Amino acid sequence: MAKKLIVNADDFGRSAGVNRGIIEAHRRGIVTSASLMVTMAAAEEAFALAEGCPDLGVGVHLVFTAGRPILPPERVATLVDEKGNFLARDLWLLRIGEVDLAQLKAELRAQIEYFVERRGRPTHLDCH
Structure with missing residues (x-):
């Protein structure tokens, strides 16, 4: 059985800078998934950026303090x-x-x- 390392980036959608960092790390082969905060101001940008990265796994980062x-x-x-x-x-x-x-x-x-x-x-x- 092949082993797979998942490197998950937290706080996707928190800010434009965080979003850019996550996408750049994914494109460099470091990040394989991200947790998207739908309650944050840059969430819509994160959704759009994720569309251009079909191999990026995206999950929900549940939020109730931001x-x-x-x-x-x-x-x-x-x-x-x-x-x-x-x-x-x-x-x-x-x-x-x-x-x-x-x-x-x-x-x-x-x-x-x-x-x-x-x-x-x-x-x-x-x-x-």
Whole structure:
């Protein structure tokens, strides 16, 4: 059985610079997959760049502490601040007892569904 090393790049979609770095590393044969953050400002660019790299495995990087939710902020009110952005990690940890798990589940499902609509089945799911 042949062995395969998977080198996964995290945070695809976080910024244009991160996106460029991931694509360059893939083209150089270093990165074999990437985890795309659909909630971040450069996510649409990441989707477009991935189209030009058919051998790049792309999965969903589930996010609930950066960017804006896929669902309207009023549907995930316990996960967002007054501007509709996800709570920063430190604030999220302080409010963990107030988080509505049904809202969290709905948002994570929406992120996966959004990815599937844009690209099809993800190669993997991850988060941190």
